[in-house]
Structures are given as C-alpha cells and as structure tokens.
Amino acid sequence: MSLDTLSDVLRSVRLRGAVFFYVSGSSDWAAEAPAARDIAPLLMPGTEHVMEYHAVVQGTCWAGVVGHAPVQMAAGDVVMFPHGDPHVVSSAPGLRGSVDVRWYDSVRSQSLPLHIAYDGASLQLVEDAAPESEATIVCGFLGYDRQPFNPLIAALPRMLHLRAGEHGAWIARFTEQAAAESHARRPGADAMLARMSEMMFVDAVRRYADGLPAQSAGWLAGLRDRFVGRALALMHEAPAQDWNLDELGRRIGLSRSALHERFVQMIGVPPMQYLAQWRMQAAARMLLETRSTVAAIALDVGYESEAAFARAFKRMVGKPPATWRRERDTTP
Structure with a gap:
C-alpha cells in the first residue's frame, strides 16, 4: 500500500x-x-x-x-x-x-x-x-x-x-x-x-x-497483520470509495466471511463500521483545516448527500457538522 x-x-x-x-x-x-x-x-x-x-x-x-x-x-x-x-x-x-x-x-x-x-x-x-x-x-x-x-x-x-x-x-x-x-x-x-x-x-x-506478541489483537496489531493491515490501508487511502466486503476481500485475497471474522477479531468492529467511523474522522479534519462546504466534504468522504452525512456525523459526535465546526472556530 x-x-x-x-x-x-x-x-x-x-x-x-x-x-x-x-x-x-x-x-x-x-x-x-x-x-x-x-x-x-x-x-x-x-x-x-x-x-x-x-x-x-x-x-x-x-x-x-x-x-x-x-x-x-x-x-x-x-x-x-x-x-x-x-x-x-x-x-x-x-x-x-x-x-x-x-x-x-x-x-x-x-x-x-x-x-x-x-x-x-x-x-x-x-x-x-x-x-x-x-x-x-x-x-x-x-x-x-x-x-x-x-x-x-x-x-x-x-x-x-x-x-x-x-x-x-x-x-x-x-x-x-x-x-x-x-x-x-x-x-x-x-x-x-x-x-x-x-x-x-x-x-x-x-x-x-x-514489541506486541504475535497473537495480539487491537488496532496496532491489525496494522501488522497481512490481511487486516492491507484492508485498513485501502480504506484509509480511499475512504470515499464505495467499499464493500466483497471488493475489500477481492483486493486483499480473502473471502468476505474470512475478512469479516479476521477484522472483527483484531480491530473489534466490522470493516464497514470502521470505514464509517474513519470517514467521520477524515471529515472532521476537513471541517477544521479547510473552508470547504459541508456538502463538498460529504462528497469527499463518500456520502451522496449532505443530509445523510450530517445525520451520520451527529450520531457519532453529538452535533451537526456545521455547528461542530463553528464551535471549534471560536475555541481559544
């Protein structure tokens, strides 16, 4: 990767x-x-x-x-x-x-x-x-x-x-x-x-x-894993892509069921849930570091509509993206 x-x-x-x-x-x-x-x-x-x-x-x-x-x-x-x-x-x-x-x-x-x-x-x-x-x-x-x-x-x-x-x-x-x-x-x-x-x-x-033991679980251990690490890299490299288990599994050489099981075992959540969480983090960085509109950021992280993105962001952060950005802009 x-x-x-x-x-x-x-x-x-x-x-x-x-x-x-x-x-x-x-x-x-x-x-x-x-x-x-x-x-x-x-x-x-x-x-x-x-x-x-x-x-x-x-x-x-x-x-x-x-x-x-x-x-x-x-x-x-x-x-x-x-x-x-x-x-x-x-x-x-x-x-x-x-x-x-x-x-x-x-x-x-x-x-x-x-x-x-x-x-x-x-x-x-x-x-x-x-x-x-x-x-x-x-x-x-x-x-x-x-x-x-x-x-x-x-x-x-x-x-x-x-x-x-x-x-x-x-x-x-x-x-x-x-x-x-x-x-x-x-x-x-x-x-x-x-x-x-x-x-x-x-x-x-x-x-x-x-220094983690070979059989360790967790995000850092997942980075070192041959399959989970590649799946993480793919999602981080292109978070806006319309990923699904079939496509991720094809790209890294695992069946969808094997990828799901291995990913959950190491990371603690399914691949698609991780992707959704990472998209929100990528969006948060754009909200803070750019002047892009919320609608543009929604597209950049893989959402087809601003409304769907705003709902997902609020579920995770507790506030709509525009409100969250505005409050951060006024933080000393």
Whole structure:
C-alpha cells in the first residue's frame, strides 16, 4: 500500500506537544498529577485530550498510575500516560503527593517552562532546578483529538515505559535536549520542544507496536497483520470509495466471511463500521483545516448527500457538522 496508515491517523488527530515543567526532587519527594481531563482546559485550551510524559534527566525515580504498581526509572528513561490517568512520580514506590487542580490554573500565565523543586512534601517554584536534587525530570504534555474517531489511543496501554538502553540513542538525546532547552529558555524553545515531543510519541508508539506478541489483537496489531493491515490501508487511502466486503476481500485475497471474522477479531468492529467511523474522522479534519462546504466534504468522504452525512456525523459526535465546526472556530 502506498499509504502509511499510522501516519494518516496521527495527522488526522492533530497531535500537538508542549513542555511545561522542569522538575527536581529531593528528600522522599512525590509529585502527583490529576486526571488529564481536569487540567487539559488549563494547559492546552481547545485540545480534547492531553497525555502527560516524564523524561528523567538525572538520578532515579518511580512512576505509575495511581492504584497500580509503579516502574523504576533511570536517567534517559521516558514514561507516558496515553489515557490521561492520575499518576505519581516519586523517589520511592508507595509515596503519594497532593493534588490541587487550581495550582495549574495559577501558574499557566507564568513564563514556561516552569522550574519546580519538590523537597519532601513541599513544592516551590525556583529560578533554576535545585543543584542538590536527587532526580531531575522534564515533564511535558501531548494533546490530540479524541473525536470523532481515534483508533490509536484505545490501542495503547495506560502507561508506556521507554527505557533508554532498549531504544538506542534517540531517547537519551531527547532527554538531554529537552533538559537543555528547558533550562536555557532560548528563543524558539517552545516550538522545538513541541516537535521533539511529537516525534518521541510517534517513536514510542512504533516501538510498542513492534514489541506486541504475535497473537495480539487491537488496532496496532491489525496494522501488522497481512490481511487486516492491507484492508485498513485501502480504506484509509480511499475512504470515499464505495467499499464493500466483497471488493475489500477481492483486493486483499480473502473471502468476505474470512475478512469479516479476521477484522472483527483484531480491530473489534466490522470493516464497514470502521470505514464509517474513519470517514467521520477524515471529515472532521476537513471541517477544521479547510473552508470547504459541508456538502463538498460529504462528497469527499463518500456520502451522496449532505443530509445523510450530517445525520451520520451527529450520531457519532453529538452535533451537526456545521455547528461542530463553528464551535471549534471560536475555541481559544
């Protein structure tokens, strides 16, 4: 297939990165983050969902979803929380920090990235990371669209841990550069760190997919499957085409019943339902990134009438396409 399906999804969900905090910790410290949905409007207004990541610059720490076993992290490691779960980063397992959503609102107007020092249970903003800290961490955020349809995020675990030694020099270079840019606050640092964050996420997704067991199910596993991956690529390459199971099966070399069974087993929904969902995501991107009329977009994603498209879009998103576009245009 000529189309990179993963790249197509990443472009469609409008991945956006930012780095806000440069953190140091000492004396049995713990930093606890609330659920992403509670702070997303404060940190990245207009973004539907935010995931947080932490890159260890020096020292060691522990990180994990609240209520689950943490992992130990060393210099060069990165941990990500794709679903925006509340989580803790601390000097030892079992420690908890305080959570105050209002704090995020109080600091968002300050010059970024913020330098934060944790000393035991206390937190303070500092001009620079404390030199005597036991660990130094760069904390960043990645925003993306969850609606109308984002098959990637559902395929990811609640926590992704990238060990520096297992992933070559890229992760180590990322943590070093992120630390340098966060520390120096040079012109253009925000843009550079944002792009680096996005690259790091894409690399994390690819490596997670590469490590999936052979019998795995899910969207990422489907990309690797000889037949399901080709079916996905065909639908992504030409979503407006009048696909049916017979034609898809003929193109990839499976009977319609075998394709349906294999696709549902791996992706969780039938091929035609997936196509309908993907058409809505493709339409949403056009609504946001072009000035095309709703009628033109309906044709571009395979609908013969504007009315049929509008009904399908409202069923999935909860609002007519014109209303959804208008509200997004006025989002800060």
